[in-house]
Amino acid sequence: MKLTILLTTLCVVLFVISLVTGTTPVSVWHSFTSLFATDGTPMSVVMQQIRLPRALLAVMIGASLGVSGAAMQGYLRNPLAEPGLIGVSAAAGLGAVLALQTGLAAAFALALPLSALLAALIAVAMILTLAGPGVPR
């Protein structure tokens, strides 16, 4: 419980630091007032369209990596397991590249992630089929 609180606090602190970090140094106060301003000044555009989406994306990517790591570790009963172990990462990469190169990614917004997920599913199915049910004990 203590660890969870500590890690959550760390996550929030890093989120805030990410919001006030950029190529152009701007004061923390100015950054936050711009974040909630609706005046369309360059600084509020930077906060609302660049820094906030960037920080949110980092949290969401981190969360999904954490979930997939936890799922792998439970599934494989190996505390060091990660998705690369059964080819998920590489196959998803292949699916994404195929979507980009065939122009599918430009067809609709979700084409790229869906293609990556589909490729990952196919790879996992293939690997599990090839590996078989395992050695009976």
Added chain:
Amino acid sequence: MRRSDLIASLAALLVSAAVALAAPPQRVVSINLCTDQLALLIAAPGQLVSVTRLSHEDTDSAFSEQARALPANGSGAEEIYLLKPDLVLAGTFTSMATISMLRNLGIEVAQFAPARALSDVPERLTQMGEALGREAEATALIDEFNAELAELSAAPAHRPRAALTYVNNYSSGRHSLAGDVLFAAGSDNVAEEVGLGSVGVLPLEQLVLLAPDVIIQGRNYPGAARAEDNLDHPALSSLKGTYMAGELTDRDWVCGTPNVLNAVRSMVNLRKQVEARK
């Protein structure tokens, strides 16, 4: 042999050698997109025998139509040698291995530096005219170029602040061909305000904070590179007071040929458009 005969024959030999040296090359092969275009402008009919493959493409070559009349080469030493050229035109960034191999095989190679400013254009034309033995044609083109440039770069009443942004947030400052085109057309370059002299990265955040009057974007080539997503980032369209001019840097911006005047002309028109919006 009498001494006077000897002198006469020596003189004849010298004269013929000089004529041979000065005689314009008959089979010229170009292995660089920009030398292709300069040579297409200046060479005598039949003098240029091959251009690079890139020159055949409409996206990059301003003279693709004329270029397609000539066979294309892939700039490799082997195929160039088999074309039996007496002069090869290359860029200063052409592979050194290819150039030294051709020189070792006894083929003359003339190298042309890429244009970094509009003032480089007459220089390259002169160099090409000398290399091809067509000085008169080069001079005529230079006079035409200078006259037209002077007309286009008449000082404007007000210089808008403009930005050039390409794939992966690359930008051009004042000391680049694109930057010079912008400057000559009467706009100031915001990249200079953050110390970007020639070509480099101008981060999206910095570009937005500079809030230029107009943003000119590089081309979005066919295909779907992630790097190109920056060109339609929502932050750019939410800037009030910034006019998004769209993709304007086309094939006329690539090489230092008189065709860059088209780029200058389009930037002058854009400046007037921006002024009219105010």
